[in-house]
Amino acid sequence: xxxxxxxxxxxxxxxxxxxxxxxxxxxEKVDPSTMEGKKDWVVAMxxxxxxxxxxxxxxxxxxxxxxxxxxxxPSDAAVIAIVDAVDxxxxxxxxxxxxxxxxxxxx
Amino acid sequence: xxxxxxxxxxxxxxxxxxxxxxxxxxxEKVDPSTMEGKKDWVVAMxxxxxxxxxxxxxxxxxxxxxxxxxxxxPSDAAVIAIVDAVDxxxxxxxxxxxxxxxxxxxx
Amino acid sequence: xxxxxxxxxxxxxxxxxxxxxxxxxxxEKVDPSTMEGKKDWVVAMxxxxxxxxxxxxxxxxxxxxxxxxxxxxPSDAAVIAIVDAVDxxxxxxxxxxxxxxxxxxxx
Amino acid sequence: xxxxxxxxxxxxxxxxxxxxxxxxxxxEKVDPSTMEGKKDWVVAMxxxxxxxxxxxxxxxxxxxxxxxxxxxxPSDAAVIAIVDAVDxxxxxxxxxxxxxxxxxxxx
Amino acid sequence: xxxxxxxxxxxxxxxxxxxxxxxxxxxEKVDPSTMEGKKDWVVAMxxxxxxxxxxxxxxxxxxxxxxxxxxxxPSDAAVIAIVDAVDxxxxxxxxxxxxxxxxxxxx
Numbered sequence: 001x002x003x004x005x006x007x008x009x010x011x012x013x014x015x016x017x018x019x020x021x022x023x024x025x026x027x028e029k030v031d032p033s034t035m036e037g038k039k040d041w042v043v044a045m046x047x048x049x050x051x052x053x054x055x056x057x058x059x060x061x062x063x064x065x066x067x068x069x070x071x072x073x074p075s076d077a078a079v080i081a082i083v084d085a086v087d088x089x090x091x092x093x094x095x096x097x098x099x100x101x102x103x104x105x106x107x
Numbered sequence: 108x109x110x111x112x113x114x115x116x117x118x119x120x121x122x123x124x125x126x127x128x129x130x131x132x133x134x135e136k137v138d139p140s141t142m143e144g145k146k147d148w149v150v151a152m153x154x155x156x157x158x159x160x161x162x163x164x165x166x167x168x169x170x171x172x173x174x175x176x177x178x179x180x181p182s183d184a185a186v187i188a189i190v191d192a193v194d195x196x197x198x199x200x201x202x203x204x205x206x207x208x209x210x211x212x213x214x
Numbered sequence: 215x216x217x218x219x220x221x222x223x224x225x226x227x228x229x230x231x232x233x234x235x236x237x238x239x240x241x242e243k244v245d246p247s248t249m250e251g252k253k254d255w256v257v258a259m260x261x262x263x264x265x266x267x268x269x270x271x272x273x274x275x276x277x278x279x280x281x282x283x284x285x286x287x288p289s290d291a292a293v294i295a296i297v298d299a300v301d302x303x304x305x306x307x308x309x310x311x312x313x314x315x316x317x318x319x320x321x
Numbered sequence: 322x323x324x325x326x327x328x329x330x331x332x333x334x335x336x337x338x339x340x341x342x343x344x345x346x347x348x349e350k351v352d353p354s355t356m357e358g359k360k361d362w363v364v365a366m367x368x369x370x371x372x373x374x375x376x377x378x379x380x381x382x383x384x385x386x387x388x389x390x391x392x393x394x395p396s397d398a399a400v401i402a403i404v405d406a407v408d409x410x411x412x413x414x415x416x417x418x419x420x421x422x423x424x425x426x427x428x
Numbered sequence: 429x430x431x432x433x434x435x436x437x438x439x440x441x442x443x444x445x446x447x448x449x450x451x452x453x454x455x456e457k458v459d460p461s462t463m464e465g466k467k468d469w470v471v472a473m474x475x476x477x478x479x480x481x482x483x484x485x486x487x488x489x490x491x492x493x494x495x496x497x498x499x500x501x502p503s504d505a506a507v508i509a510i511v512d513a514v515d516x517x518x519x520x521x522x523x524x525x526x527x528x529x530x531x532x533x534x535x
Contacts, residue, residue, distance in 0.1 A: 001190070001345070001363070001364040001398060002362075002363065002364065003194070003362075003364065006194050006196035007139075007196065008139075008193060008194045008200070009165060009193075009194050010110070010188075010190055010193050011188075011190070011193075011194075012164065012186065012188035012189060012190050012191050013191055014155055014156070014189040014191075015164075015187060015188035015189070016154050016155060016174045016187040016188065017153060018173065018174070019187055019188065022117040024108070024188075026193065026194075026195060031360075031362070031413045032328075032329075032347055032362050033360065033362070039138075039140065041109075041110075041139050041140070042108070042109065043108040043109065043110065043164055044108070047337050048335055048336060048337060049335070050168055051179075051380075052196070052197070055369060057203070057331060057333065057336075057345070057358075057364055058211060059395045059396065059397045060397045061168055061169075061382055061383065061397050062168065062169050062382075062383050063169070063383070063385070063386060063395040063396055063397050064170070064395065064397075065170060065173075065396055066339065066386075066393075066394070066395040067337045067339070068337065068338070069322035073170075073173070074166045074170040074171065074173040074174055074185065074187050075108075075166065075170055076166045076167045076168050077108060078109060078169050078173075078346070078395065080337040080340055080395050081331075081333035081335065081337065081340065081345075081403060082333060082334075082335040082336070083331055083332070083333050084332045084333050084334055084335075085331070085332040086330075086331050086332075086347065087330050087332075087347075088328050088329035088347060089328065089329065089373070091190065091374070093329070096392060099177045102155070105356070114246075114302050114303065115246075115301045115302035115303060115307070116300075116301050117271060117295075117297055117299075117300050118292075118297070118298045118299040118300075118301075119271065119296060119297050119298050120261060120297035120298055121262055121263070121295065121296040122271075122294060122295035122296070123219070123261050123281045123294040123295065124282070125280065125281070126294055128296065131215070131271070131286075131295075133246055133300065133301075133302060146245075146247065148216075148217075148245070148246050148247070149215070149216065150215040150216065150217065150271055151215070159303070159304070163284040165238060165268060168275055168276075169275065169276050169277070171277070172277060173221060179280075180280070181273045181277040181278065181281055181292065181294050182273065182277055183273045183274045183275050183277050183278075185257070187255075200218075207269060210285070221460075221516050221517065222460075222515045222516035222517060222521070223514075223515050224431070224509075224511055224513075224514050225478065225487065225511070225512050225513040225514075225515075226485065226510060226511050226512050227510075227512055228476055228509065228510040228512075229476060229509035229510070230475050230476060230495045230496065230508040231496070232494065232495070233508055233509065235471060238429070238509075238514075240460055240486070240514065240516060253461065253462070254460075255430075255431075255460050256429070257429040257430065257485055257513060258429070263456035264481065264482070264519070265527060266518070267449060274489075275489055276489065276490050276491070279490070279491060279494075286494075287491075287494070288487045288491040288492065288494040288495055288506070288508050289429075289491055290488045290489050290491050290492075291429060291485045292535065305458075317477070322452070322470070322471040322503075322504060322505060323469075323471065324438070324469075324471065324474070325511075332474040337512075340462075344497065344517065349443065352468050352469070353436075353454055354469070368441060368444050369444060370442070376439065376441075378438060378452070378471055380444055380502045380503065380504045381504045382489055382490065382504050383489075383490050384490070384492070384493060384501075384502040384503055385502065385504075387470070387493075387500075387501070387502040388444045388446070389444065389504055390470070399502065401443060401444040401446065401502050402438075402442065402443035402494075403440060403441075403442040403443070404438055404439070404440050405439045405440050405442075407436060407437075407438050407439075407457050407486055408436045408437050408454075409434060409435050409436035409454060410435065410480070411480070414478065419534065420446035426471075428461055
């Protein structure tokens with residue numbers, strides 16, 4: 001799985017019927033050593049109700065179809081967690097409580 | 108899923124029988140922060156009737172077989188949506204209404 | 215799917231029994247905007263009888279097992295089409311009729 | 322499979338129910354020729370009880386669901402081994418006994 | 429599939445039970461146009477009894493579980509052939525008979 005920040009949304013009316021009703025989030029992958037965006041983007045189906053600016057974890061490939069929201073749908077990326085905390089080397093590199101200001105600094 | 112622009116088509120007569128009748132679109136991946144092409148290309152099966160220059164979303168891997176058009180076919184990429192709008196940070200970075208002129212500027 | 219040119223062959227006698235009798239093609243991926251080789255290589259199972267220098271389309275991942283030739287075999291890449299034509303922006307960037315001379319120029 | 326060092330952990334409360342109770346490890350991929358971190362990160366489910374700083378091997382894709390811990394869960398990466406030794410060209414490039422000091426030097 | 433040279437081995441005692449008894453080979457990917465190592469590494473399960481320095485072909489993803497050795501195991505890479513010969517553009521770029529000396533020169 002990879003860490004990413006919710007950067008926006010993608011909207012479509014002409015689409016494969018099996019993705020009707022699915023919220024499509026535009027994610028920017030995040031480097032966990034700096035918590036900055038990597039200018040690398042992916043569109044993921046939202047399985048957890050993630051909001052703009054939130055740090056999330058998403059799963060790629062066939063496993064992205066294994067959530068309550070995405071089952072049976074043509075998905076290759078799905079958000080499966082809103083991240084509360086990331087620790088590296090015993091040090092807190094991310095706390096959700098401080099996320100809003102941090103994500104604004106980074107963007 | 109990734110965003111891409113329909114750049115062209117691929118035609119073949121000598122092919123695996125299971126891809127007979129499938130329209131093959133040449134896509135150029137798009138950077139959503141600039142909406143410019145990334146000079147990175149993929150051939151995808153068309154599941155939604157996308158036309159030249161249109162911004163689309165495609166799905167990779169085994170999920171690309173999970174559309175009405177591609178089921179049971181040897182596909183690793185399928186267009187599953189024509190994109191109407193992309194928003195980032197509360198700002199509209201793409202509107203389909205303005206797409207034709209925008210895609211001509213970017214190419 | 216990706217476009218590639220048949221660059222050569224790979225031969226093996228000590229191998230997994232399930233790939234016995236399969237022709238292994240060495241492919242060089244091609245940039246469709248220039249039709250030049252990318253110095254990026256992959257070995258694919260041949261499902262369509264492609265010959266040296268021909269431009270082909272291959273499929274990756276689990277779908278590469280979904281051809282008449284590769285079914286039930288440990289494949290992650292299979293040639294599924296010999297390309298006749300590639301068009302980009304309404305312009306012909308490749309015609310098979312001119313392929314032999316073009317591929318020699320590019321190599 | 323790839324070699325990586327356990328760099329930290331990821332914690333989440335708002336998540337897909339099927340990943341409840343799973344320990345999420347933040348891994349830094351390791352170059353086996355130098356045993357140094359590659360500044361390339363992935364989050365993997367822990368199937369073997371790996372601890373901070375340990376060198377592990379993880380598996381990606383659908384196979385990451387084929388462990389006692391991850392079966393039926395939306396995983397695209399799972400730790401399947403704590404590495405004891407890596408040999409290259411008949412030479413020991415890693416021994417777990419010396420790992421703690423080595424990982425501190427490299428970080 | 430990709431070409432690689434057997435660079436070493438990985439040993440583990442604390443591991444997922446389903447990989448017990450499997451030989452883990454450390455592979456360095458090879459550029460077929462130069463037959464030199466790419467400093468890009470992967471760990472693969474050995475399905476053919478490959479030895480150090482040998483040029484092999486490995487398969488990635490779900491297909492790596494489709495060998496006599498890896499069936500039902502959490503594998504994302506498996507060696508499926510020891511390569512005897514690679515030809516490019518009608519020219520022999522590799523012959524196994526000359527492999528031992530060539531691999532020593534390249535390392």
